[in-house]
Amino acid sequence: MYKQASISHVSARNATVFSGMCAMYALALLAGAVLPLAFAPLGWYWLAVLSPAVLFLLAARLPKRQALWASYFFGLGYFGVGVSWVFISISRYGSGPVIAMLVTVGFVALLALFPWSAIFLVRTLCPRMGGFALWLGLPAAWVLSEWARLWFLTGFPWLFLGYSQIGTPFAAIAPVFGVLGVSFVVAVMAGALAWTALRFSLRRLAIASGALVALLLGASLLDREWTEPVAKPLSIALVQGNVEQDRKWKPEALAFTLGRYRALTQPYAGTDLIVWPETAVPAWFDQASEYLDRLQTRLGARGSTLILGIPVRTDQGQAYNAAVSLARPRRFYYKRHLVPFGEYVPLRGLVGPWLNILGAPLKDFSAGQQPRLLYASGVPIGALICFDVAFGAEVADLLPAAQLLVNLSNDAWFGDSLGPHQHLQIAQMRAIETGRPLLRSTNTGLTAVIDHNGQLLARAPQFEPTVLPAEVTPRTGSTPYVRWRDKPVLAFIGIALSVLVGVGRKGKRNSSR
Template identity: 50%
Template sequence: MGGLHALGRHPRLAALLALVAGAALPLAFAPLGWWPLALLSPVVLFLLAAELPARAARWAAWCYGIGYFGAGVSWVYVSIHQFGGAPPLLAGLTTAAFVLALALFPVLLVESARRLARPGGAAHLWLALPAVWVALEWLRGWLFTGFPWLLLGYSQLDTPWVGWAPVFGVLGMSAWLALLAGGLACALRRPQSPRHWGVVAGLAVAFGVGGWALDREWTAPAGEPLRVAMVQGNMGQDIKWLPEYLVPTLERYRDRTLPHAGVADVVIWPETAVPAFLHQVDEDWLSPLADALRAQGTELVVGLPVYASDRDAIYNSLVAFGETRQAYHKHHLVPFGEYVPLRDWLGGTLDVLGAPLADFTRGPRPVPLTVQGQPVGVAICYEVVYGATIARLARESRWLVNVSNDAWFGQSLAPHQHLQKARWRAREVERPMVRATNTGISAFIDHDGGVAERLPRLALADAAQPVQGRDGLTPYARWLNGPVVGLVLLVMAGLAGWRWWRRPG
């Protein structure tokens, strides 16, 4: 590791190496799925944190974060400029500011680990860096409403050791990868020490064998399978909300729905499939269509905005037209996409970033809808990235629905990353999921996270599949993130206590 140590005299070269390593990490996720990079990329950061002086290590960590998030969330620019209407310069500056802020997390990682253990020591690489990595992923999942995007564990969805997913969730998978990365970094710093290589090999075997052994079914089929259809309307975001396209949109969805009448038990339309308030299209369009479908045994579930006049509130909703009408109002709203934080102070100043002129209102905590007599957990768009939320919902649900309008992401990486997270949620809780989107990627996801069928992106399409509901709880659905976060915080507290105990004087 003499070469890495020499980088301390060349901080710009170290920063460049960190930037490249960080930019490589998003390649571990969908659509490419080069999952070994989820182990190798953190190894580079850990080695730099161990070898470089404090200031150079912080600078390298920031460059790592710029590469990591700059490549991984570049789709933010597409949303703000191409579909939000912000000028290119403002969209670029906003995206850059977002990336630079996220890049502070690796800096916090390196600095916190340095304070917990002596840099370069076994405790620093084996314990401090892995523990703080996972703690920061957990923090990023809820701080400022949360941005749990590109968590390390997501990369392992299609690997043989995904059996860990329903036990400890995505944070547990991140913990395994971070621990292996720390051990590998420690072994690389001491290549002549067979002890470190032996421990790394043992952990790798335990990781693989454990994932294989845990790859079992924790839940069981329940009730009769339902035949579920979905319609992908493929209305471009640039025309979706234009008044002249309202009737063509309704006609498109109606015409794609009617062939499923009497054949499917349920037909699902995506998030804001109807670009109008419920009360504006209910009497002339939705109620007549729902009544006609229900007469043949088919229920309709529609994504559209709902205006509640008694509260003067606008909701992003999913409405089920069954024997009794039910509605789920989105609970976890996206800042600047669905509302402007501190609007009372800022007014319309930030609407240029794509925020709505009238904010959506946060709905109550999610509860299942009843569809054809079965409890169904619903998540609208971004809500599917919150593992604990979906797990709580799955406790009372037999299957899941995720509706989204990923047209905001254009041809970027985001629709693929979004689908990967939805698949992970299904695997964590072992519930099948129907994912209906406006422009793709729409998919029927099995309870093991596999894709039974997916519709082509940017195409008008529909499909139907049998969906078998399930009962029972996975360990993750019972425990949520408690065991992983508790262990990580315990390790960090132990390291901090030991260092305090050993301090001079």
């Protein structure tokens, strides 16, 4: 009888422990799932502090194994909601919903390893999670994981914490330390909140509040004009053709597409700069040259320069996703950061074309190797095609020569999802980092005019054929970020993690006594 009672007691205790762990994992999943709400279009920026704070608190309170599982569930929620638009592009324009679900789940499962890696690193270096680990160790590891996403498997720098802070006082950090610097400050606030909640006291609350005030004061000291206007304002017209993605590349739709863009453009002849979106002309440049020559002749007679997106093929057999300035002499910019499976198939020669699950062209695009400037009315322009705008250090390669940035994109792939809004927010951050106005011309939206402080001056309605006219003033000069890139942030991460190693070793020595 006693033995049976003991077994029942153990079983009940195990069931309680199991249900408690499930509750912790559910909390982590929920905290990750709400984090994308901090970004566009909702912009609940405070969630960028609260959500990671929940993760950091769990990382400090749970045993290492459970903490790692919690961090992985957090990542599943974070990216499962945040990049759900990947499913739309594959399902509608690739190989259907079944393949789309499999690929999206696999992609999210891979991305979830990045929050996991941050927790793993800190818990390995410093098993006892004290104040330093929460205030600086975890923030440093988190931002290191964001930096790794800039290059791992060609890069996917989406949903960095810093992007959520556009429009807040902390955006002033970006011209100096870039989006990773903003992410670091946000993560520090999350660590401070977790430290306060770990063992709540008025003393801890006062310290965390003081730190917040110090960070706000520090950000206010960086809030200044880093660049200056040059020359006169340019009149611009951003053309949004709104050609359906599943129709765009059909040969029988070419005449319709060219006619629509011509009709939308002609009333704006005399505008200094007219911009069409990425691959606005769904034909090779040499095939459309007669049409483009006639159009630029009419526009050029009124003093207009047209920049447009179009595929280009060379005599050497290479194909490029290009932005072309039609004013003589013609200039070409070739997209530098291609989208895997969208514009080329990795290992195509090894595994064959069956890997083409996203509807990539049968012929792979080649990546441009040099940042080339385009010109309009004598103004040097830095062109960025779609995914290019997500890589701040590469955008900085165009500076300080470029006085204006132009982002040509086609977000029709992602429908009415979070994707286009997140993409626009990323473009806003590039404007802040470089101190340059940025013009964004897209096929279906979000077409927008962004000033050098990252603020939206104008935005076209989504899913409508329209033209967005505006005036922008080119700017000159270099922000500190253009000169330094991500080096200061990476150096600080290295210092923080080095100190964390020392803290961890000291904690081990003390526990062994």
